[in-house]
Amino acid sequence: MIRDITLGQYFPGTSVLHNMDPRAKILLMIVYVVTLFVAETVAAYAFLIVTTLLIIAASRISLKFYLRGLKPLLFIMIFTAVLNMLYSQGEPIFEFWVFSISWDGIFRALFMVIRIMLMVLSMSVLTYTTSPLLLTGGLERLLSPLTYLKVPVHDFAMMMNIALRFIPTLLEETEKIMNAQKARGADFESGSLIRRAKAMIPILIPLFVSAFRRAEELAVAMECRCYESDAKNRTRYVEYRFALRDYLAAACCIAALAAVILLNNLVLLGSVGL
Amino acid sequence: MKNVILKAEHLTQIYGEGTPFQRTAVNDISFELYENEFVGVIGHTGSGKSTLIQMLNGLMKPTSGTVSFRGEDIWAKKYNRRLLRANVGLVFQYPEYQLFEETVEKDIAFGPRNMDLSEDEIHARVKEAMELTGLNDSFRSKSPFDLSGGQKRRVAIAGILAMRPRVLILDEPTAGLDPKGCNEILANIRAYREEEGATVVLVSHSMEDIAANAQRIMVLEGGHLKMLDDTRAVFARGDELTAMGLNVPQITRVFLSLAKRGHADLGSVLSPEEAITALNRLTGGAK
Amino acid sequence: MSVIEAKNLTFRYAEDSEPVLKDVSLTVEQGEFIAILGHNGSGKSTLAKHLNGICIPDEGSITVCGLDVKNNDDLTEIHRKVGMVFQNPDNQIIASVVEEEVAFALENLGVEHDEMHRRVKEALEAVDMSAFATHATYKLSGGQKQRIAIAGVIAMRPDVLVLDEPTAMLDPKGRAEVMEVLHKFHREGMTIVLITHFMDEAAQADRIAVMNNGEILLDGTPHYVFQNAGLLWSVGLNVPQSTELMFLLRKEGYKVPLAVLTEAECVAVLNDLLAGNIGREDA
Structure with missing residues (x-):
C-alpha cells in the first residue's frame, strides 16, 4: 500500500555510491539522464541497461526496492508506450480504424518505456544512496550562487529537508487514521467516485490538523536549538570535498556518454535506427 | 454460565512475507473471550x-488461523x-x-x-x-x-x-x-x-x-x-513477568517480597485496599 | 549558586484571559534535579517555556545563569544554556539521520567542523546511541528518539536541561531508558528540570514542586511532598501505592510513618508492623 512508495526514500549504507559527494552525484545523474536521451540504437540501449544495472549493484541495495519504486509509474509507462505505438509512422504491420502499428512504432514505444525506467532507476540511485539532508545540502551548495540574486536558497533547502523528514511520519499517520475510521465503519472502497472522495474527508481533516500541530511544535523545537533562518555564521556537520571516487565516477559517466554516441553511429546487426 | 463471544484459533500474522524484513508479529495464538x-x-x-x-x-x-464472533468465522465469504x-x-x-x-x-x-x-x-x-x-x-x-x-x-x-x-x-x-x-x-x-x-x-x-x-x-x-x-x-x-521486562503493581511486589521473608500467610495482594484486609487479618482484625 | 531565578511570574496567553501562571516564584540551584509535577493544564508546561525564553512573562522577572530573558540580544545564548526537550519525539526531530540531528544546534551555533564532530560523538555516547549514528531517525523506538533529542540538546553544552513531559508518550521501557539517562547526567553535575505527571518519576528527583491552577502548591523533597497525599489527591494527582497504603494504615489506627515512597521502605515498615513493633491506637 502506501508503504510501497519508495521513491525519495533513503536506504542508509556504506557503498561507494553512498560515500560519494552529493554534488557530484546530482551533477552526474543529470549527465546520465542526458545520456539516456542521446541513445538511439538497440546497442546503445543495451549498453545503458547494463551500466544502470552495474550502478544499482554498486549501491548495494537490493534490486527489489528499485523495481518496487517503478510500480507507481506503471500506468504512465503503459500510457506512453501505447501512445507511441499508435501514433507512429513507418511500414504498417497491423491496421485498424485510424491507427496503424508498425515495427518502428513498437520499437519507439519500447525505447520510450526503457528510457523512463532507466531515468527513474537512476534518480532512485541518487535518492536511495543519499540522505535527504545530504541531497538538499548538495542542491543548496550547487544553487548557492543564486543567493547573490536574493534567492533564499537556504530556506528552500530547510523546507525540503523537513518535508522529506516528515514524509514517513505522515504516511504512517495516514494509515493509522484510515484504520481508526474503518473501525468506526467508514468505507473507502465502494460507492461512486463522489462518494469515495467524500469518504476521504474523515482522513484529510485529522491529517491537516495534526500536520499544523506538528509544524507549530517543530518551529518551537528549532528555535530552542538556536535556529535562525538568517544566521550568517552557520557551519555544517557534513563538509563536502571531491574525492578520488568522485573524479573516477565523473570519468565513467563521460566514458558512458562517449560510448553511447559511438554505439549510436555503429550499424550493428539487428539494430534499428530511429 | 460462560458464553464465548469471540474466539481466536491459531492466529498468526507475518509481515513482509518472503522479503528480508519478514517478521512474525503474532505466532499461533488461540483463546476465547467470554461475554461481559x-x-x-x-x-x-x-x-x-x-x-x-x-x-x-x-x-x-490473519496470515493463518481464524477469528469467530458468536460462532461465525469473520473471514467467511459474505460475512x-x-x-x-x-x-x-x-x-x-x-x-x-x-x-x-x-x-x-x-x-x-x-x-x-x-x-x-x-x-x-x-x-x-x-x-x-x-x-x-x-x-x-x-x-x-x-x-x-x-x-x-x-x-x-x-x-x-x-x-x-x-x-x-x-x-x-x-x-x-x-x-x-x-x-x-x-x-x-x-x-x-x-x-x-x-x-x-x-x-x-x-x-x-x-x-x-x-x-x-x-x-x-x-x-x-x-x-x-x-x-x-x-x-x-x-x-x-511476578518473577516471570519481571524476567520478561514487565512490571507488577508496586503493592503486589511489596507483598511478594514479604512472602519471601516468611509472611506467605498474607496471600497475594492487588491493591492497597486488599493489603489492609490482609494485614488486619494477621494483626487482629479491623478496628 | 542558583541557575534559574524566577520571581513573581504572571503569564496570560491572551490579554483578557485567565492567567496560566499566577505569581510563581522558583529558584533552581546548580546541580539540582527538580521535578515539576502537576495535572494537565496546571501551568507546568508554560512554566517550562519561561525557563528558556520561549515565553516571556507578562509580570515578574526571570534570569537564567545571570541573563535576563527579557533582553532580546541574549535569547540565543539563553536557548543554548537551557536545553529543552519536548513531549512528542516525532515533532522535535528535524533531521532524517541520527548524527545530523544531533549536529543541528551546533550548525546553527557555528561550531567548527572538528569540534562539532567531537561533540556529536560525545553526545551520542552519553545517551548510549553511538551504534545508531548513521541510522534513519524515524525508524527508532520512542525511547531512542527521545534519547536522540536529549543528545541534540546536550551537544550544545547547556547549563540546565529542561524536559517537558519527555516520557508521556513512551512505553515503560522507553521511560526507563530516558530516566536512566537523566540520572546519569545528574550524577555528572547537570542541573535538571523534569516536568511530569508521573509521580514515580517525580519521586526520583531531589526536589518536587507541585503545580496547580498556575500556582506552586508544594515545594520540597519527595518524602515531604508525598506526605501530603490528601492534598495531591484533591488536585488530581496520585501518590505511590506504598504511600497510599501508609495512609490507609494510619486510618486504621496503626502508627506507621507517612514518608514511605519505595517498595523497600514499604517492606521494612510492614515487617516491623507484622513483628508487632508498631503500635496501634485503640478504637
Whole structure:
C-alpha cells in the first residue's frame, strides 16, 4: 500500500555510491539522464541497461526496492508506450480504424518505456544512496550562487529537508487514521467516485490538523536549538570535498556518454535506427 | 454460565512475507473471550498486541488461523465485516487524532451513521454515549478541536461506544493523560461494561490499572501468548513477568517480597485496599 | 549558586484571559534535579517555556545563569544554556539521520567542523546511541528518539536541561531508558528540570514542586511532598501505592510513618508492623 512508495526514500549504507559527494552525484545523474536521451540504437540501449544495472549493484541495495519504486509509474509507462505505438509512422504491420502499428512504432514505444525506467532507476540511485539532508545540502551548495540574486536558497533547502523528514511520519499517520475510521465503519472502497472522495474527508481533516500541530511544535523545537533562518555564521556537520571516487565516477559517466554516441553511429546487426 | 463471544484459533500474522524484513508479529495464538468479562492485555511494544487486536475486529486479515464472533468465522465469504466492526469496537491509541467533524455531536454520530441506523436511533445512541463518558449537553455543539486533551479522548471513545459494541477493545486508552484523566476514562469503560453487559479488552502498560480492573490477563511476548489466566494468578508469577521486562503493581511486589521473608500467610495482594484486609487479618482484625 | 531565578511570574496567553501562571516564584540551584509535577493544564508546561525564553512573562522577572530573558540580544545564548526537550519525539526531530540531528544546534551555533564532530560523538555516547549514528531517525523506538533529542540538546553544552513531559508518550521501557539517562547526567553535575505527571518519576528527583491552577502548591523533597497525599489527591494527582497504603494504615489506627515512597521502605515498615513493633491506637 502506501508503504510501497519508495521513491525519495533513503536506504542508509556504506557503498561507494553512498560515500560519494552529493554534488557530484546530482551533477552526474543529470549527465546520465542526458545520456539516456542521446541513445538511439538497440546497442546503445543495451549498453545503458547494463551500466544502470552495474550502478544499482554498486549501491548495494537490493534490486527489489528499485523495481518496487517503478510500480507507481506503471500506468504512465503503459500510457506512453501505447501512445507511441499508435501514433507512429513507418511500414504498417497491423491496421485498424485510424491507427496503424508498425515495427518502428513498437520499437519507439519500447525505447520510450526503457528510457523512463532507466531515468527513474537512476534518480532512485541518487535518492536511495543519499540522505535527504545530504541531497538538499548538495542542491543548496550547487544553487548557492543564486543567493547573490536574493534567492533564499537556504530556506528552500530547510523546507525540503523537513518535508522529506516528515514524509514517513505522515504516511504512517495516514494509515493509522484510515484504520481508526474503518473501525468506526467508514468505507473507502465502494460507492461512486463522489462518494469515495467524500469518504476521504474523515482522513484529510485529522491529517491537516495534526500536520499544523506538528509544524507549530517543530518551529518551537528549532528555535530552542538556536535556529535562525538568517544566521550568517552557520557551519555544517557534513563538509563536502571531491574525492578520488568522485573524479573516477565523473570519468565513467563521460566514458558512458562517449560510448553511447559511438554505439549510436555503429550499424550493428539487428539494430534499428530511429 | 460462560458464553464465548469471540474466539481466536491459531492466529498468526507475518509481515513482509518472503522479503528480508519478514517478521512474525503474532505466532499461533488461540483463546476465547467470554461475554461481559474484563480482560487485560500486557506486553512490550512489539510483542504483537496491536496486531492481535486489529485481527479481532477484521481490520487485518490473519496470515493463518481464524477469528469467530458468536460462532461465525469473520473471514467467511459474505460475512459483513463492517457490521462486525460495530460489534467489536476498537479504540486505537491516541484516538483523539481521528476527530474531524465540526461538532462533538456529529463526530460521535459518525460510527452509528455508517451503520445505516435511523436518525432517532443515532440521536439516542449519541446521547447515551455522551452520558456514559461524562460529556454534558453543553459539549454537543462545541468543536472537538477546542476541547482539552482528556475531553477529546472522551469524545473519541464515545464515538466507538455509540456503535454499542458487544466487545470493546481499547489500546492504551489512558496514554498521555494525567492521573485524574486516567481515572475518568477507566470509570467510563467500567460504566459501559456494566450497563451494556459488554466484554472489555484493555491493553495497557499500567499494571495498577490492569490489576484494579481486569478479571483475566493475557501476557504477550514476541508474538506468543505466554500466559492467560486470572489476574491474581498472573501477578503471583511476578518473577516471570519481571524476567520478561514487565512490571507488577508496586503493592503486589511489596507483598511478594514479604512472602519471601516468611509472611506467605498474607496471600497475594492487588491493591492497597486488599493489603489492609490482609494485614488486619494477621494483626487482629479491623478496628 | 542558583541557575534559574524566577520571581513573581504572571503569564496570560491572551490579554483578557485567565492567567496560566499566577505569581510563581522558583529558584533552581546548580546541580539540582527538580521535578515539576502537576495535572494537565496546571501551568507546568508554560512554566517550562519561561525557563528558556520561549515565553516571556507578562509580570515578574526571570534570569537564567545571570541573563535576563527579557533582553532580546541574549535569547540565543539563553536557548543554548537551557536545553529543552519536548513531549512528542516525532515533532522535535528535524533531521532524517541520527548524527545530523544531533549536529543541528551546533550548525546553527557555528561550531567548527572538528569540534562539532567531537561533540556529536560525545553526545551520542552519553545517551548510549553511538551504534545508531548513521541510522534513519524515524525508524527508532520512542525511547531512542527521545534519547536522540536529549543528545541534540546536550551537544550544545547547556547549563540546565529542561524536559517537558519527555516520557508521556513512551512505553515503560522507553521511560526507563530516558530516566536512566537523566540520572546519569545528574550524577555528572547537570542541573535538571523534569516536568511530569508521573509521580514515580517525580519521586526520583531531589526536589518536587507541585503545580496547580498556575500556582506552586508544594515545594520540597519527595518524602515531604508525598506526605501530603490528601492534598495531591484533591488536585488530581496520585501518590505511590506504598504511600497510599501508609495512609490507609494510619486510618486504621496503626502508627506507621507517612514518608514511605519505595517498595523497600514499604517492606521494612510492614515487617516491623507484622513483628508487632508498631503500635496501634485503640478504637
